[in-house]
Amino acid sequence: MEHIEADILILGAGGAGLRAAIAAAEAAPGLSIALVSKVYPMRSHTVAAEGGSAGVLKDTDSLQAHFDDTVSGGDWLCEQDVVEFFVEHCTPEMIQLEHWGCPWSRKPDGDIAVRRFGGMKIARTWFAADRTGFHILHTLFQTAMKYPSIKRLDEFFCTDLLVDDGRAQGAVLLSLSTGEFTAVTARAVIIATGGAGRVYPQNTNGGIVTGDGMALAFRHGVPLRDLEFMQYHPTCMPGSGVLFTEGARGEGGFLRNKDGYRYLQDYGLGPALPEPRNKFMELGPRDRLSQAFWHEERKGRTVETPHGAAVLLDLTHLGRDKIIERLPQIYDLAKDYMGVDAAEQPIPVRPAVHYTMGGILVDGRTAAPLPGLYAAGECSSVGIHGANRLGSNSLAELSVFGRVAGEQAAAFAQGSSNGDTGRLLDQARAAESRALALLNRQGKGERHTALRDEMTAAMERGCGIYRLGDETQQTCDTLADLKKRYADVTLDDHNRVWNTDWTTAIELGFQLDVAEAIAYSALDRKESRGAHQRLDGYENRDDERYLAHSLAHYRDGAAPEITYAPVTITKSTPGQRAYGEAGVKLEEAKHKHD
Amino acid sequence: MTERADKTIELRVLRYNPEADEKPHHQSFTVPYTSDMSVLQGLQWIKDTVDGSLTYRWSCRMAICGSCGMMINAEPKLACHTLLRDLAPGPVTVEPLNHFPIERDLVVTVDDFVKKIESVTPWLIPKHPKPVSEGPYNQTPAQLAAYENFSACINCMLCYAACPQYGENPKFIGPAAMAILQRYDGDSRDGGSALRIDAVHGEDGVWGCTAVGACSDVCPKAVDPMHAVNQNKMNTALDYFLRFLKKRDAK
Ligand SMILES: Cc1cc2nc3c(=O)[nH]c(=O)nc-3n(C[C@H](O)[C@H](O)[C@H](O)COP(=O)(O)OP(=O)(O)OC[C@H]3O[C@@H](n4cnc5c(N)ncnc54)[C@H](O)[C@@H]3O)c2cc1C
Ligand code: SF4
Ligand code: FES
Numbered sequence: 001m002e003h004i005e006a007d008i009l010i011l012g013a014g015g016a017g018l019r020a021a022i023a024a025a026e027a028a029p030g031l032s033i034a035l036v037s038k039v040y041p042m043r044s045h046t047v048a049a050e051g052g053s054a055g056v057l058k059d060t061d062s063l064q065a066h067f068d069d070t071v072s073g074g075d076w077l078c079e080q081d082v083v084e085f086f087v088e089h090c091t092p093e094m095i096q097l098e099h100w101g102c103p104w105s106r107k108p109d110g111d112i113a114v115r116r117f118g119g120m121k122i123a124r125t126w127f128a129a130d131r132t133g134f135h136i137l138h139t140l141f142q143t144a145m146k147y148p149s150i151k152r153l154d155e156f157f158c159t160d161l162l163v164d165d166g167r168a169q170g171a172v173l174l175s176l177s178t179g180e181f182t183a184v185t186a187r188a189v190i191i192a193t194g195g196a197g198r199v200y201p202q203n204t205n206g207g208i209v210t211g212d213g214m215a216l217a218f219r220h221g222v223p224l225r226d227l228e229f230m231q232y233h234p235t236c237m238p239g240s241g242v243l244f245t246e247g248a249r250g251e252g253g254f255l256r257n258k259d260g261y262r263y264l265q266d267y268g269l270g271p272a273l274p275e276p277r278n279k280f281m282e283l284g285p286r287d288r289l290s291q292a293f294w295h296e297e298r299k300g301r302t303v304e305t306p307h308g309a310a311v312l313l314d315l316t317h318l319g320r321d322k323i324i325e326r327l328p329q330i331y332d333l334a335k336d337y338m339g340v341d342a343a344e345q346p347i348p349v350r351p352a353v354h355y356t357m358g359g360i361l362v363d364g365r366t367a368a369p370l371p372g373l374y375a376a377g378e379c380s381s382v383g384i385h386g387a388n389r390l391g392s393n394s395l396a397e398l399s400v401f402g403r404v405a406g407e408q409a410a411a412f413a414q415g416s417s418n419g420d421t422g423r424l425l426d427q428a429r430a431a432e433s434r435a436l437a438l439l440n441r442q443g444k445g446e447r448h449t450a451l452r453d454e455m456t457a458a459m460e461r462g463c464g465i466y467r468l469g470d471e472t473q474q475t476c477d478t479l480a481d482l483k484k485r486y487a488d489v490t491l492d493d494h495n496r497v498w499n500t501d502w503t504t505a506i507e508l509g510f511q512l513d514v515a516e517a518i519a520y521s522a523l524d525r526k527e528s529r530g531a532h533q534r535l536d537g538y539e540n541r542d543d544e545r546y547l548a549h550s551l552a553h554y555r556d557g558a559a560p561e562i563t564y565a566p567v568t569i570t571k572s573t574p575g576q577r578a579y580g581e582a583g584v585k586l587e588e589a590k591h592k593h594d
Numbered sequence: 595m596t597e598r599a600d601k602t603i604e605l606r607v608l609r610y611n612p613e614a615d616e617k618p619h620h621q622s623f624t625v626p627y628t629s630d631m632s633v634l635q636g637l638q639w640i641k642d643t644v645d646g647s648l649t650y651r652w653s654c655r656m657a658i659c660g661s662c663g664m665m666i667n668a669e670p671k672l673a674c675h676t677l678l679r680d681l682a683p684g685p686v687t688v689e690p691l692n693h694f695p696i697e698r699d700l701v702v703t704v705d706d707f708v709k710k711i712e713s714v715t716p717w718l719i720p721k722h723p724k725p726v727s728e729g730p731y732n733q734t735p736a737q738l739a740a741y742e743n744f745s746a747c748i749n750c751m752l753c754y755a756a757c758p759q760y761g762e763n764p765k766f767i768g769p770a771a772m773a774i775l776q777r778y779d780g781d782s783r784d785g786g787s788a789l790r791i792d793a794v795h796g797e798d799g800v801w802g803c804t805a806v807g808a809c810s811d812v813c814p815k816a817v818d819p820m821h822a823v824n825q826n827k828m829n830t831a832l833d834y835f836l837r838f839l840k841k842r843d844a845k
Contacts, residue, residue, distance in 0.1 A: 043659040098730040101718035110732035142716040206653035242656050449642040492646030495613045498698040501646040
């Protein structure tokens with residue numbers, strides 16, 4: 001087995017991993033950095049983000065207002081000290097990206113333009129046309145080429161971490177192009193492997209978003225925090241789940257049911273004004289909009305499509321010119337894939353899984369409880385999203401905390417000594433043998449793709465927009481059964497070079513562990529908060545018992561154990577989340593109070 | 595509830611397994627499809643249900659990650675953005691991108707392409723460096739428009755598969771790398787074009803282009819790399835001329 005020695009190892013080269021690599025290279029130019037990604041970095045799923053990235057810019061805006069929107073949007077499950085740090089650092093990070101060349105959209109005078117975004121009271125979302133994530137990713141990827149200390153390992157797939165002497169010290173990688181294994185040893189390890197949305201059948205995530213890093217940390221004893229909170233995005237393409245950005249509603253699009261009625265007014269988001277208004281109707285938060293869909297479907301007020309129920313995203317009143325000028329991506333997606341001309345007809349849409357709020361437990365400076373291990377980006381739970389992430393906070397997150405992770409890991413690497421290479425390489429060889437056992441397993445077992453379909457269906461049923469205890473329990477049982485059957489799957493492909501049958505099967509192993517953590521965390525939280533909503537007697541938020549983070553702990557061969565940890569509250573005591581007219585009333589009452 | 599896939603289409607896919615095959619060959623699959631299915635989804639159906647060893651790259655499914663470029667009926671296309679219904683009744687040939695070495699089935703070698711990007715110094719070299727604390731640079735919408743479409747390149751390599759010059763000389767810098775170079779050279783904040791000049795007018799630089807324009811025709815993102823090549827030709831010509839003047843003045 002090949003062995004690479006590095007000072008810092010970064011798993012994942014999306015926005016968070018690249019930002020971490022640059023930060024580490026700038027903080028400690030003498031350290032060697034191994035940057036690993038299972039796809040070429042510019043294919044990472046950060047590329048798909050369209051809308052934008054938050055950072056207070058306007059004179060009328062304030063850090064306090066960004067903090068308030070984030071904490072109330074997260075239904076008070078945020079680490080408030082971390083949110084304070086976050087909102088302070090968003091704008092400098094956006095400027096840093098600007099200095100590196102990110103082509104932010106501009107006002108006529110050449111200053112940065114910001115746009116409205118759901119759940120944000122004031123426009124503070126920086127955007128680069130309707131391709132913000134794409135531009136951030138390519139800017140970071142190309143800027144990273146400047147630093148000779150960053151050694152990229154592109155198309156290397158991580159199958160396990162190396163943990164010895166109570167600290168994280170490296171990882172085992174499979175080279176896709178050769179099928180050979182490489183051990184990388186390092187004094188600090190950063191996980192930046194992205195979310196886990198593909199444990200659900202319909203989602204906005206790319207094929208690579210399989211929760212690998214979460215499962216790796218979990219298996220090595222690091223708890224996964226708040227995983228029951230999975231965000232559904234309300235407007236996605238039925239079937240594939242491809243996203244129609246929130247921008248469509250920001251520009252004034254309506255959501256109608258099969259009778260043409262703007263049904264959101266029935267769910268506390270009204271009144272139904274003709275013009276878009278922040279936090280009203282179609283610009284309410286994602287969780288509320290997705291929940292309203294669920295009710296409409298049960299009331300029989302949705303339309304049928306070849307891929308199940310849908311509601312209608314109506315842009316026709318905006319006129320063809322405005323649609324093509326402002327929403328070109330949406331127009332093309334609807335036309336190319338669905339054969340719908342958005343200027344003439346409404347587009348059928350439905351909620352699909354979009355974002356993983358929880359993740360690898362880390363402190364406010366990205367350090368996991370396992371020494372030497374750091375995590376940043378969607379795979380991590382640094383504590384800013386709580387029970388529901390606000391759109392445009394996650395691109396900001398990967399910049400702010402990607403940087404912190406890089407700096408922290410550099411400092412840790414500088415302050416620690418090399419581990420026992422012999423023992424680490426023994427571990428690496430054991431991991432290689434486990435992976436090879438799957439490759440070489442003979443006979444005619446089940447296909448992992450069939451298991452994957454059963455897993456995703458079970459997750460949608462028991463851990464969907466609404467959760468019912470007995471259905472969630474059934475999902476847990478299905479997952480346990482699937483894990484047993486997973487042990488016997490066989491591959492069609494037994495070759496070494498570019499064997500994606502093999503890597504997809506390993507990914508399914510990761511997914512099953514993450515899915516279990518989601519399901520058991522959901523089962524255990526007997527209240528409704530943010531993206532976790534129950535209809536079996538726990539319809540309300542219960543701050544007495546559940547103003548607490550869930551922690552899922554891995555147990556080999558058994559279901560994860562769920563415990564709880566307190567939430568840090570600095571300046572915002574839990575209040576009511578209200579939108580539409582009710583939200584305005586609440587604000588007024590609050591101001592009278594102040 | 596899922597639409598019944600009652601139509602079928604034949605995909606003739608190029609297969610090559612370096613561990614078993616002496617040379618590539620075609621294999622036919624009959625794929626049931628619905629009106630909204632892409633070629634990528636056809637390949638996924640084959641991989642999930644018929645032959646798990648079929649190998650191709652993909653991720654985003656929405657024409658932005660640049661992974662899934664391949665030759666579809668002999669044209670470079672993104673598989674996720676090419677619909678089966680538009681290719682009916684078939685058969686459809688699906689092959690790896692032209693001009694790149696095949697690693698397995700539809701997977702080609704990307705390293706050389708990425709090295710070409712690296713070779714154009716693809717990062718901003720500020721004309722007037724300043725710390726973050728001094729805020730963003732000013733850039734008017736017109737200044738942004740001067741390079742914006744060159745910055746939209748998704749690195750899908752379709753233009754290289756279409757470029758006859760690259761087919762003949764794999765060292766030729768090629769369309770996308772030139773677009774990326776021009777993306778920085780044309781950026782009002784950048785002052786680094788002198789560092790990029792060698793990539794432009796070196797032996798395998800811009801002068802290798804014979805202005806066929808196939809690159810811009812196949813580009814799925816309207817980057818218009820041909821235009822970048824032309825701008826670079828003009829700039830290099832000008833640069834040569836200026837150097838010539840300087841030398842003459844020095845005499
Ligand atoms: C369609 C869409 C639109 C979005 N729009 C917005 C928006 O407008 N604003 C906003 O703030 N957020 C948005 N988001 C969310 C945001 O884009 C993501 O949360 C963020 O980009 C995640 O970045 P990341 O660096 O954590 O992970 P990713 O970009 O997903 O990168 C993960 C990296 O890890 C690597 N990796 C994973 N597993 C392994 C392994 N086993 N071995 C080796 N490498 C591995 C991958 O190759 C990749 O390089 C959107 C998300 C989606 C899906
Ligand atoms: S210039 Fe166009 S065709 Fe060429 S790599 Fe970029 S996006 Fe693809
Ligand atoms: S899968 Fe991303 S471009 Fe086709």
